[in-house]
Amino acid sequence: MADLLRVENxxxxxxxxxxxxxxxxxxxxxELHAIIGPNGAGKxxxxxxxSGQYWPDSGRIYFAGNDITAVPMYARSALGLARTxxxxxxxxxxxxxDNVALAVQAHAGHSFHFWRDARREPELRDPARAxxxxxxxxxxxxxxxxxxxxxxxxxxxxxxxxxxxxRMLLLDEPMAGLGPEESTRMVAMLxxxxxxxxxxLVEHDMEAVFALADRITVLVYxxxxxxxxxxxxxxxxxxxxxxxxxxxxxxx
Amino acid sequence: MTRALDLRTVVGIALLVALILLPIYVEATGSxxxxxxxxxxxxxxxxxxxxxxxxxxxxxxxxxxAAYLGIGGYAVGILSxxxxxxxxxxxxxxxxxSALFALVIGALSLRTRGVYFIMITLAFAQMTYYIVAxxxxxxxxxxxxxxxxxxxxxxVNLSNKIQFYYICLALLCAxxxxxxxxxxxxxxxxxxxxxxxxxxxxxxGFPTYRYKLICFVIAGTLCGLAGALIANHTxxxxxAMMYWTRSGDLIIMVVLGGMGSLFGPLFGTVALLVLEExxxxxxxxxxxxxxxxxxxxxxFARGGIDGLLGKVRHG
Amino acid sequence: MTLFIEQCMNGLQFxxxxxxxxxxxxxxxxxxxxxxxxxxxxxxxxAYFAATFAAWTGSFVLGALLALVATLLVGxxxxxxxxRRLYGRDHLDHVLATFGLILFFDELVRLIWGAGGMSLPLxxxxxxxxxxxxxxxxxxxxxxxxVVSLAVAAFLYVLVMRTRIGxxxxxxxxxxxxxxxxxxxxxxxxxxxxxLGAALAxxxxxxxxxxxxxxxxxxxxxxxxxxxxxxxxxxxxxRGAFIAAILVGLIDTLGRAYFTDLLRLxxxxxxxxxxxxxxxxxxxxxxxxxxxxxxxxxxFPASSK
Numbered sequence: 001m002a003d004l005l006r007v008e009n010x011x012x013x014x015x016x017x018x019x020x021x022x023x024x025x026x027x028x029x030x031e032l033h034a035i036i037g038p039n040g041a042g043k044x045x046x047x048x049x050x051s052g053q054y055w056p057d058s059g060r061i062y063f064a065g066n067d068i069t070a071v072p073m074y075a076r077s078a079l080g081l082a083r084t085x086x087x088x089x090x091x092x093x094x095x096x097x098d099n100v101a102l103a104v105q106a107h108a109g110h111s112f113h114f115w116r117d118a119r120r121e122p123e124l125r126d127p128a129r130a131x132x133x134x135x136x137x138x139x140x141x142x143x144x145x146x147x148x149x150x151x152x153x154x155x156x157x158x159x160x161x162x163x164x165x166x167r168m169l170l171l172d173e174p175m176a177g178l179g180p181e182e183s184t185r186m187v188a189m190l191x192x193x194x195x196x197x198x199x200x201l202v203e204h205d206m207e208a209v210f211a212l213a214d215r216i217t218v219l220v221y222x223x224x225x226x227x228x229x230x231x232x233x234x235x236x237x238x239x240x241x242x243x244x245x246x247x248x249x250x251x252x
Numbered sequence: 253m254t255r256a257l258d259l260r261t262v263v264g265i266a267l268l269v270a271l272i273l274l275p276i277y278v279e280a281t282g283s284x285x286x287x288x289x290x291x292x293x294x295x296x297x298x299x300x301x302x303x304x305x306x307x308x309x310x311x312x313x314x315x316x317x318a319a320y321l322g323i324g325g326y327a328v329g330i331l332s333x334x335x336x337x338x339x340x341x342x343x344x345x346x347x348x349x350s351a352l353f354a355l356v357i358g359a360l361s362l363r364t365r366g367v368y369f370i371m372i373t374l375a376f377a378q379m380t381y382y383i384v385a386x387x388x389x390x391x392x393x394x395x396x397x398x399x400x401x402x403x404x405x406x407x408v409n410l411s412n413k414i415q416f417y418y419i420c421l422a423l424l425c426a427x428x429x430x431x432x433x434x435x436x437x438x439x440x441x442x443x444x445x446x447x448x449x450x451x452x453x454x455x456x457g458f459p460t461y462r463y464k465l466i467c468f469v470i471a472g473t474l475c476g477l478a479g480a481l482i483a484n485h486t487x488x489x490x491x492a493m494m495y496w497t498r499s500g501d502l503i504i505m506v507v508l509g510g511m512g513s514l515f516g517p518l519f520g521t522v523a524l525l526v527l528e529e530x531x532x533x534x535x536x537x538x539x540x541x542x543x544x545x546x547x548x549x550x551x552f553a554r555g556g557i558d559g560l561l562g563k564v565r566h567g
Numbered sequence: 568m569t570l571f572i573e574q575c576m577n578g579l580q581f582x583x584x585x586x587x588x589x590x591x592x593x594x595x596x597x598x599x600x601x602x603x604x605x606x607x608x609x610x611x612x613x614a615y616f617a618a619t620f621a622a623w624t625g626s627f628v629l630g631a632l633l634a635l636v637a638t639l640l641v642g643x644x645x646x647x648x649x650x651r652r653l654y655g656r657d658h659l660d661h662v663l664a665t666f667g668l669i670l671f672f673d674e675l676v677r678l679i680w681g682a683g684g685m686s687l688p689l690x691x692x693x694x695x696x697x698x699x700x701x702x703x704x705x706x707x708x709x710x711x712x713x714v715v716s717l718a719v720a721a722f723l724y725v726l727v728m729r730t731r732i733g734x735x736x737x738x739x740x741x742x743x744x745x746x747x748x749x750x751x752x753x754x755x756x757x758x759x760x761x762x763l764g765a766a767l768a769x770x771x772x773x774x775x776x777x778x779x780x781x782x783x784x785x786x787x788x789x790x791x792x793x794x795x796x797x798x799x800x801x802x803x804x805x806r807g808a809f810i811a812a813i814l815v816g817l818i819d820t821l822g823r824a825y826f827t828d829l830l831r832l833x834x835x836x837x838x839x840x841x842x843x844x845x846x847x848x849x850x851x852x853x854x855x856x857x858x859x860x861x862x863x864x865x866x867f868p869a870s871s872k
Contacts, residue, residue, distance in 0.1 A: 051455060077457030085455075091448040102445050105438055106457030112466075113438040121438075164456060313659050364859060367602055367658050371798050372859060375852045378791055386845025497787055500666045507663055537678050543671025550664045551652055 003062075004029040004168055004198045005050070005081075010059035012045060012222075019045040020056065021222035027168070032190070032199040034209045037219035038242070043202045044086050046219070047172045050200070051083040052076045064167070078107060080167035084157040084174055086202075090145045097141040099156060100128040103163035131163040135189065151182040158189070168198040175205045187211060210234070218242070260561045264515030267522065271421055275414050287413055293525045294420045295481045300505040300517035301427045302474035307503065308512035309435050310467050311447030315370050315499050316357070316377025320350045320472045322494030324479020326384060329396045329489040339402030339410070343480050350476025351469050353380070358468035362461055374496050385491040395490025402484055410484050420481055424518075427474060432514055434470070443467045504546060510558025519557040569703045574824045575817065576699070580709050582816020583716030587771040588789060589796040589808040590723060591764025597803020598736060599757055601650060602658050604665040606768055606793065607786025608672035609645075613638045613769025614776040614785065615676060618685040627690035627777075634773050635766055642765020646758050654757070673783050684782030687773075712774050719770065723805055736760065792819075795855045801865025811866060815851050822847040 005027040012020040019042045027033045035043050048054045050061060052073030061069045063079055071079070091099050098119070104127045105111060105118065118124060132138045135155040140148060148156060154174055161169055174190070175183050187208050193199065194212065203209050209216065210230050217227040218239050226232070226239045233239055271294065278287045299321055306312040327346035336342065357376045364372055390396045401410040410416045434440045445453045446460040453460045483489045492498070501524075509520020531538030553560060592606050616637045621630025649668065653661050689708050696704035727733035735751055772785075779785075796815050800807025827843040858866065 053451065053455070072454075072459075074454040074457050074459045077455065083455055085452070089449055089452045089455075091445055091452065093448055094444065098441070102441060102453070102458075103456045105441065111438040111442045111458070111463065114440075115433050115437055117433075117436045118438040118441050119436060124438075160456060313662070315662070360856060360860075364863060367596075367802075368798065368859065368863065370602070370658065370662060371794050372856065374791065375795060375855055379849050379852045382848035383845045386843075386848070495787075496791065497669075500669075503663065504666070537674045539670045539674040540678065543667040543669070543674065546667030546670070547649060547664045550660045550667070554660075 002029050003027060004064060006062040008060045010049060010056050012049060012054060012056050019222050023224055025217060027198060027200055029198055031214040032194045032201060032212050034201045034203060034213035034216045035219055036203065036209055036216060041219040042222035043219055044172055047083060047170050047202060050170055077164050082161040082164050082166035083170040084161050084172055086172040086176060088153045088157060090153060090156060092146040094145060096137060096143055096145050096156060097128055099145050100131050100159050100163045101125060103160040104128050107164050128163060131159040134162060135159045150177050154178060171199060171201045173202055173204065175203060175208055260515060260558050263561055264518060267518060268425065275417060287417055289529060291417045291420055291485055293521055294424050295478050295485060297518050297521040298424050298427050299475050299478040299502055300521045301431055302471040303502050304506045304511065304517040305431055306468055306471040307506055308516065309447065310443045310464060312464060312468065313370050314373040315496060316373035317475060317502050318498035319377040319380045319494045320475035321479040321482060322380065322384060323350050323353055324476030325483035325489040325493055328402060328480045328483040329398055330390055332398050333390060333396060337400055337403045339404045342402050346476050346480040347473050351473040354469040354472025358465045362464050377494060377496055377499055381491050381494045393491060395488055398483060398487045439463065508549060508556050510556030513558035516556055516558040523557060572700065572703050573705060574821055576705055578817035578820035580712050581820050582813040583713055584771050584775055585792055585796055585816055586809050586812035587716055587719060587767045589793045589812050590805055591767040592793050593797045593803055593805065593808045594760055595764045596797060598760055599654055601653060602661040604662060605668035605672065607790035608669055609638055609642055609765045609768040610772035610789065611676065611786040612641055613772030614781040615680055615685060617773035617776055618687040618781050621687055631773050635769055638769025639762050639766040643758050643762040646761040650761060676783055687776040687781055689777045708777060720809060727805055795851055799855055799858045799865060801868035804867040807865055807867030818850055818854060822850045
């Protein structure tokens with residue numbers, strides 16, 4: 001199977017802090033690949049570089065065979081790469097439907113239309129409603145995004161990523177702050193999405209990770225210390241000591 | 253999210269109707285100064301509408317917007333001085349020059365954010381102020397008097413105060429309608445999205461810079477029109493029109509009325525200028541009240557008049 | 568040549584004056600993240616206080632000292648009454664609120680002192696030229712401005728680099744949340760910093776009073792320059808403000824003096840004469856625009872971002 005996303009020797013520092021350290025990674029087309037690691041391991045920085053929010057200091061990023069290292073953030077979405085944010089990043093003063101409709105609008109032709117009421121365009125509103133239905137938010141469409149609960153915000157994040165009909169999703173801790181019921185629902189949804197999309201999942205929730213992932217990569221201080229199937233990772237002594245051991249211990 | 257006939261829209265339309273009927277009242281009571289005052293209000297409302305587009309809807313805190321009043325005004329003034337008094341030439345020139353300035357200033361300023369954006373727009377406005385103040389041929393610091401107003405074809409006569417008032421009012425209504433259509437269009441939503449969360453907009457695929465820049469140019473052009481009107485109203489232009497504190501006055505009008513709302517700039521301009529007129533009748537030191545009032549609005553009534561009207565409905 | 572030296576001295580003196588104004592601005596901006604448009608009003612009040620107290624006491628120095636104390640007190644009062652409520656808010660809120668303060672202070676000054684402005688005569692013992700170099704005389708008063716400003720700069724250096732308060736200031740400029748976590752009395756620190764900024768502004772205002780102006784609106788004129796310097800030097804950086812201020816002072820003074828001549832090398836006399844005053848005023852803004860393009864954080868940014 002071909003690699004959809006290939007990262008070669010990616011490196012990034014912020015002043016004295018090494019966020020990404022000679023990182024090489026392959027994501028196979030159609031898989032759900034999880035990235036785990038302790039806090040400060042550079043997981044969000046990695047996603048930021050993959051989506052174009054930060055420029056790496058060195059290294060290359062290839063998507064569907066094309067070198068996208070220098071492609072600006074706003075253009076990566078058009079290539080089929082969509083991202084969610086760890087800390088909810090929505091248009092809080094717009095309605096839920098407006099939020100998703102904007103994600104649709106970004107790829108539904110140009111936006112140099114100055115006259116026609118965009119809120120009445122079926123080519124924007126219909127796919128937006130469909131994406132909301134996908135994540136279970138269709139009943140909340142006309143509310144301001146600020147009125148939603150935290151769990152619903154995470155769902156909205158996902159809906160916006162889906163609205164651009166991507167080939168690959170970069171999900172940054174989609175389960176952050178979710179209760180047990182909401183987590184189960186999110187896992188079920190991701191399991192559905194797995195069938196049609198390639199997913200790079202950054203997560204702390206180990207149950208979800210081991211339930212969903214085809215392959216797992218472990219990051220510590222910006223470096224890959226292990227990469228393989230869930231069983232490989234579970235049995236990897238280094239990983240256990242560095243990370244999973246702490247997780248087990250904290251669950252007592 | 254809001255349906256057509258809430259209190260804010262009702263008051264806004266009522267205000268426009270009152271403005272339409274004003275000259276009748278003026279004729280009946282003979283209070284000519286009211287016509288002069290409200291012509292000025294209407295013209296500055298157009299400027300406030302243009303600033304609201306970039307500030308209220310676009311989130312771009314420009315502290316140099318008054319520069320376009322000056323540019324539009326001086327376009328008319330300079331052409332008039334050089335013997336070109338046809339409005340058919342003056343006004344398009346005013347619009348084009350304002351657009352060009354906005355394009356250059358916007359292209360450079362929009363590369364910055366936050367307080368740097370405020371500072372650089374302020375600095376550019378001061379630069380235009382100094383350029384104009386240095387033009388000795390056109391009066392420099394003392395300004396330039398217009399020998400006659402912009403000439404169009406009969407029966408249009410800008411020297412007729414009532415006619416001029418209605419022309420300005422018509423242009424205000426047209427501006428409000430234009431802004432209304434723009435902010436609800438794809439372009440407008442893109443600009444509002446950029447205000448709400450610029451990073452997210454770029455993440456979902458919008459090159460926000462170009463939308464903000466075009467919005468900036470539209471606003472500058474519209475303000476240039478207001479400048480051309482003001483030049484005709486006062487028959488005079490001077491660099492003081494674009495001193496940075498005038499930009500502050502425009503911002504006050506927009507914030508007082510309610511940023512990012514359709515009728516907000518109209519509410520704000522009317523409220524501010526009527527308040528100014530009323531207070532200066534009581535004391536010549538009325539700005540002592542205005543200053544702290546502004547502070548209080550910032551602290552307690554950020555949504556301005558429009559926000560307060562909105563609250564009345566929802567309780 | 569003597570003229571050139573004199574213009575350089577003028578540029579230095581102007582720059583140092585601007586430094587004192589900008590230092591307060593950048594401190595407040597860097598530590599409290601507060602955009603204070605009313606900083607120019609404190610500059611104006613310093614000048615007015617000095618003119619008044621000097622007239623009452625008959626002594627320039629006594630008047631100046633009283634004015635300094637008075638401006639410090641006004642500054643701290645403004646901080647407690649108004650500024651405190653603005654911390655943590657949007658910069659737009661700061662701009663609007665402090666713009667309101669400008670209007671208030673301008674009117675207050677007009678109410679108390681009238682619209683006509685005031686004058687502060689040069690103290691007679693400083694009203695004579697001093698020979699600074701063979702063949703070069705310079706105003707003793709302007710020289711004293713340079714001396715006082717450098718002393719203030721040195722004091723600020725010692726304060727910021729060598730005292731505990733200075734350490735808090737530097738820490739606060741680069742990471743505001745941390746100083747709160749250190750258990751420092753933030754409210755008091757902020758009030759003192761704001762007061763210091765006010766005193767510096769007042770000092771600048773009163774020092775320029777005998778040679779420039781004491782009138783309403785003088786704050787608005789010079790505020791832009793102070794902001795430009797803050798942006799060029801880097802927000803929160805006193806060192807940056809110092810260098811940027813000298814740079815701006817020299818460029819502005821020398822620019823105005825020699826730009827006409829420079830232009831005349833390339834253009835006809837009338838063009839040069841018309842364009843020069845406008846263009847030389849623009850030089851500083853062109854400098855700022857250039858700096859913003861090349862190094863958007865300024866020359867010596869204090870923040871670790």
